[in-house]
Amino acid sequence: MKKLYLLLLVALIPMVTFGCTAKPTLQLLNWGEYINPDMVEAFEDEYNVRVNITIAESNELMEEKIVNDTANFDIVIPSDYMIEKLWDDGYLQEIDLTKLTQYNQANFVTGISTILGEMFTDNAEVDNPYSVSIPYFWGVFGIMYNKSLAGLEEYIQEEQWGAIFEPDPVGVFPRALKVAMYDVPRFAYSASLLYAYQIGTITDENALNVYSAEYLELSEDILSLRTYDQWATDMVKKDIEEGLRDLGFVYVGDFFDTFLILTENATTAEEALSLTDHIGIIVPDSTIAFYDGMVIPENAENVDLAHQFIDFFLRPSVAYENSGIVGYTPCLEAVIQMIKTGSEGDVIRAAMASNPDLPFNPSDAPVFGGKPLVAFSDDITSEIIAMTVRVKTN
Amino acid sequence: MNIKKLGKLALPYLVWMLVLVGIPLLMIFILSFMNTDGVSFAGATWTTAAWEKMFTLADTTNLQILGYTFLTAFVATVICFLIGYPMAYIVARSPFSNKFVILILTIIPMWSNSLLRNVALKNILSESNILDSLLSRIGLSFSIVFANQDQATFISIVIGLVLTFLPFMILPIYTVIEKIDESLLEASMDLGANRVRTFAKVTFPLSMKGVTTGIIMVFLPCFSGFAIQKLLSSGTVYVLGSLIEVNYIHDINFVSMLSIVILVLIFGSMMIVNKVDKEGATLV
Numbered sequence: 001m002k003k004l005y006l007l008l009l010v011a012l013i014p015m016v017t018f019g020c021t022a023k024p025t026l027q028l029l030n031w032g033e034y035i036n037p038d039m040v041e042a043f044e045d046e047y048n049v050r051v052n053i054t055i056a057e058s059n060e061l062m063e064e065k066i067v068n069d070t071a072n073f074d075i076v077i078p079s080d081y082m083i084e085k086l087w088d089d090g091y092l093q094e095i096d097l098t099k100l101t102q103y104n105q106a107n108f109v110t111g112i113s114t115i116l117g118e119m120f121t122d123n124a125e126v127d128n129p130y131s132v133s134i135p136y137f138w139g140v141f142g143i144m145y146n147k148s149l150a151g152l153e154e155y156i157q158e159e160q161w162g163a164i165f166e167p168d169p170v171g172v173f174p175r176a177l178k179v180a181m182y183d184v185p186r187f188a189y190s191a192s193l194l195y196a197y198q199i200g201t202i203t204d205e206n207a208l209n210v211y212s213a214e215y216l217e218l219s220e221d222i223l224s225l226r227t228y229d230q231w232a233t234d235m236v237k238k239d240i241e242e243g244l245r246d247l248g249f250v251y252v253g254d255f256f257d258t259f260l261i262l263t264e265n266a267t268t269a270e271e272a273l274s275l276t277d278h279i280g281i282i283v284p285d286s287t288i289a290f291y292d293g294m295v296i297p298e299n300a301e302n303v304d305l306a307h308q309f310i311d312f313f314l315r316p317s318v319a320y321e322n323s324g325i326v327g328y329t330p331c332l333e334a335v336i337q338m339i340k341t342g343s344e345g346d347v348i349r350a351a352m353a354s355n356p357d358l359p360f361n362p363s364d365a366p367v368f369g370g371k372p373l374v375a376f377s378d379d380i381t382s383e384i385i386a387m388t389v390r391v392k393t394n
Numbered sequence: 395m396n397i398k399k400l401g402k403l404a405l406p407y408l409v410w411m412l413v414l415v416g417i418p419l420l421m422i423f424i425l426s427f428m429n430t431d432g433v434s435f436a437g438a439t440w441t442t443a444a445w446e447k448m449f450t451l452a453d454t455t456n457l458q459i460l461g462y463t464f465l466t467a468f469v470a471t472v473i474c475f476l477i478g479y480p481m482a483y484i485v486a487r488s489p490f491s492n493k494f495v496i497l498i499l500t501i502i503p504m505w506s507n508s509l510l511r512n513v514a515l516k517n518i519l520s521e522s523n524i525l526d527s528l529l530s531r532i533g534l535s536f537s538i539v540f541a542n543q544d545q546a547t548f549i550s551i552v553i554g555l556v557l558t559f560l561p562f563m564i565l566p567i568y569t570v571i572e573k574i575d576e577s578l579l580e581a582s583m584d585l586g587a588n589r590v591r592t593f594a595k596v597t598f599p600l601s602m603k604g605v606t607t608g609i610i611m612v613f614l615p616c617f618s619g620f621a622i623q624k625l626l627s628s629g630t631v632y633v634l635g636s637l638i639e640v641n642y643i644h645d646i647n648f649v650s651m652l653s654i655v656i657l658v659l660i661f662g663s664m665m666i667v668n669k670v671d672k673e674g675a676t677l678v
Contacts, residue, residue: 060643064432183629185640227543231629239628244520378431382645386447389632389640390455393462 025050026305029062029076031292034137036325043312049305066091072299074306077292083133084119085375086295087126093298094131099307102314105130111363112138112331115289115372133293134310137328140290140362140370141182141191142283144255145247146240149173153280156247160284161195164249167225180230180239180248181223185388186381187288190373191249192222194286208288209374216387223391231392241279252359253328255281259352260327269351283359289370291331320344329361336361419657426651433646444651456637460655463633466548466623467616470555471563474612475605477556478563482604483597486571497568501561508558512625515557519550519626543630550626555616562615563608570604571597606667613663618656 028035032055040051054071056062059082066076066086078086086092097103105113112135120126143156143163155172156163168176181188190208196218197207207215230236230245237254239245241262258279263272294313296306312318316334323330323339324346330336337343340360342350353360362370376384426445430438448456485497504511517523518538525536540546574597582592620635632640634656642649 058643180628228630229543229628235628243522378644382641382648385640385644386455389459389637390453392630392632393455393458 023048023050024302024305025052026075026302026309027071027073027300028053028309029056029065029073031055031077032057034077034292034326036322039313039318039322042318043309046312047305047308051309066297069299072301073297074300074302075309076295076297077136078295079290079292080115080119080372081375083293083295084123086297087120087132088123091298092132092295093300093303095134095296095310096307097128097131099304100134100311100314102311103130103134107314107333108135108331109138109329109333109336109361109363111140111289111329111361111368111370112291114363114368115291115370118372133295134314135331136292136294136313137323137326138289138291138331139251139253139328140283140359141187141249141288142252142255142281142359143247144237144240144250144258144279144281146243146245147278147280148243149177149246152177152246153282156282160282161191161198163247165192165195165222165225177247178229178245179226180232180236180245180250181228182236182249183231183233185385186373186376187249188223188388189216189219189384190288192219194284194288195222197286198284205286206371208371211376211380211384216383219384220387220391223388224394243278250281252281252283252362255279255358256329256352256360257327259358260348263348263352266348269347272348272351273355281358283362283365284369285367286369286371289362289372291372324349422650422653425647426654428647430647441647444645444647447648448651448655459632459637460634462631463617463635464659466551466555466633467613470552470559470616471609471613473552473556474560474563475609478560478608479567479605482564482567483571486568493572497564501564504557504561509621509625511557512554512622515554516550516626519546519553547627547631551623551631554622554626558622559612559615562611566607566611567601567604570601574600609667610664614660617660 026049028051030053035053040053043049044051054065054073056065059078062076062078063082063086065071066073067089083092115138116129116135119129120132126132143160145152145156147153151173155169159166164179164181182191193202193207193210193215196202197205201218202215204210230239230248232239234254236245236248236250237258240248240250241258259272259276262275266272266275294310296303300306313322314332316332316338319330319332319335320338323335330339336353339346339349340353342354352358359365362368425433427440427442428435428438429441429443448460481500485493485500488496490496514524518525521537523537529536540549578596578600579592582596583589587595618635620633620639623631623633624636634652638649638652641652
C-alpha cells in the first residue's frame with residue numbers, strides 16, 4: 001500500500017511542479033511545418049513563456065476549432081478569405097498596432113499591399129486591414145512545367161492560362177501534352193474563369209470571386225475542354241519534376257519547395273541552377289494570390305502576449321530564419337532583400353531569389369495581377385464541388 | 395440459467411455499443427434527411443435533397459460513381475477469390491509440416507506498407523517506370539501500354555485493390571480448409587467419388603464459411619475506401635469514398651446519405667453471401 005502511495009506521489013510531482021512554474025502559455029493554431037521551431041524556442045526564452053502549437057490542415061478546420069470554442073487560441077494563421085469570414089462573423093479582435101514596435105506598413109512588399117487592398121472592400125467598418133491580420137507569408141498561383149519538351153516554355157508564355165485549359169494543340173508538340181490540375185474545386189473554378197477573362201469570353205476581371213449558374217456552366221465547359229492526366233495537390237510538383245507530367249497548375253511556393261529539395265546538397269549557385277534547370281515556373285498576368293495572416297481570436301486569453309508574438313515575428317532577423325524553413329515568399333521587403341543578396345551567407349537561396357526568371361517575389365513583375373479569393377458559402381462550395389465531380393466522371 | 399446470468403455481463407458492452415455505434419448511426423441517418431449547417435441542428439429543416447442528389451435521373455453523375463465503385467470492388471473481389479482460393483487450398487493441402495510458414499512466406503510481400511506498395515505499382519504501370527530504366531541499361535525496354543486512359547485507370551485500380559486485399563481472402567479460406575477433417579475426404583473417396591467430385595461435394599461446401607468471410611473482408615474495404623483508387627487514378631476518377639472526402643466539410647447531409655448508401659450496400663452483400671453460405675451448408 002505504501003508503494004502505491006509512493007507511486008501516486010511520483011506521478012503527481014511533475015504535475016505539481018508543472019503547475020508551480022505557472023508560465024503563461026501562448027496557444028498557437030497553425031498549419032503543419034509552417035513555423036521555424038528554433039524561432040518559437042527563441043520567443044519562449046526571451047519572454048519566459050511557453051508556446052503550445054496546435055495543427056490544422058485546412059482553413060475550414062481552423063474555422064471549426066475557433067467557432068466550436070474547443071480551446072482558446074491566442075494566435076491563428078488562416079488565409080485571406082477565411083480571415084475575412086472570421087472577422088465578419090465576429091470571431092476576431094482588432095490588433096492594436098501601437099503595441100507593435102516593428103510594424104510599419106511601408107515595410108511590406110507591394111504584392112501584400114495589393115492583396116490587402118482587395119480585402120474588406122464590402123465592409124466599411126474596417127478602415128485598415130492590417131489591424132485585422134498581420135501578413136505572415138504570401139504567394140500566387142502559376143504554371144509549373146518540365147523543360148524537357150522543346151517549345152513548351154514559349155507555348156505557356158504565349159498561351160498563359162490557355163496552356164492549362166485549351167484542348168491539346170495540334171501539330172505543336174510531337175505528342176499529347178500531359179497536364180495536371182490542382183485538385184481543389186474552388187481553385188479550378190476560379191482559374192477557369194481567369195482563363196475565360198483572358199480570352200475575352202467574359203469581361204468581368206473579378207469573375208474569379210463571382211458565383212452564378214452561368215459562370216458555373218462556363219467553368220464546367222472550360223474544364224471539360226481537355227482531359228487532365230492528374231488531379232492532385234502536393235503530387236503535382238513531384239510528378240512534373242520527375243517528367244511524368246509536362247505542366248500543371250500549382251502554388252508558386254510548390255516550385256520553390258521543389259527547388260530547395262533538389263538543391264539540398266548543392267554548395268554553389270552554379271550547382272544549384274544546374275540541378276534545377278529542367279523545371280520552370282510561369283505566372284500568368286492575372287492570377288489567384290493568397291496570404292496567410294496572424295490574427296487574434298475574440299476569446300484569446302493572452303492578448304498582450306499575442307501582440308508580442310506578432311511583433312517578434314515581424315523582426316527581419318526572425319522572419320528571415322523563419323522563411324528558411326517555410327519556403328513561401330516572406331511579406332517583408334527587408335527579408336526578401338536578405339535572401340536575394342545572400343547577406344546571411346545562403347548562396348543557394350540567393351541564387352533562387354535573385355534569378356530574374358523565377359518569380360520569388362511575384363510583385364517584382366511589371367504588372368502584378370494577383371487577386372485573393374473571397375469566401376463562398378457552403379452551399380455554393382458544394383455546387384462547385386459537384387461541378388468538378390461531373391467534369392471528372394462524365 | 396448460468397448463461398442468463400453471464401448474459402448480464404454483456405450489458406456494459408451493449409451500452410457501449412449503443413452509445414458509440416447505435417446513436418451515431420441514427421444521427422447519420424437523421425442528418426441525411428435534413429439540411430443543417432455542419433453538425434449543428436440550429437435552424438435545420440427536413441428535406442430529401444441529399445437523397446435526390448444521389449438518385450435522380452436528371453443528373454446521373456453520382457449514380458455513375460456508385461456503379462463504378464461497385465464494379466471495381468466486385469471485379470477485385472472476384473479476382474482475389476480466383477487467386478486466393480487455389481493458393482489457400484494448395485498450401486493447406488501441401489505435405490509440409492509447417493504450413494503456416496509457407497503461408498506467411500507467400501504473403502510476406504504484402505506486409506510492406508500498402509501505400510508504398512501502391513506508389514511502386516503506380517510507377518511500374520506508368521510509361522517511364524523503374525523497370526524500364528533498369529532494363530534500358532542492357533538495351534531492353536518495358537512498358538505496359540493501355541488502349542486509353544479510362545482502361546488504364548480501371549485496370550490499375552483493380553490491380554492495386556487485389557494486391558492490397560489478397561491476404562484477407564487467403565487467410566480465412568486457409569484456416570477453414572486446414573481444419574476440414576481428412577476422414578471426410580477419405581470417406582468420399584471410399585464411396586467412389588474422384589478427387590474433383592470430392593472437392594466439389596465436400597471440400598468446397600465445407601470451406602464456404604471461409605469464402606464468405608474472405609469475400610466480406612475484401613469487398614468491404616474495396617467498396618468503401620478511396621486512397622488506393624485516388625492514388626492509382628492520379629485523382630482523375632471519383633469513387634464513393636472520395637465523394638465523401640471532398641464533400642464532408644461543406645455538405646454533411648450529402649455525406650451522411652452516402653454513408654447510409656455504403657452501409658446498406660455492404661449489409662445487402664453480406665446478406666446475399668450469407669444466404670449462399672447456408673445453401674452451401676445444406677449440400678453436405
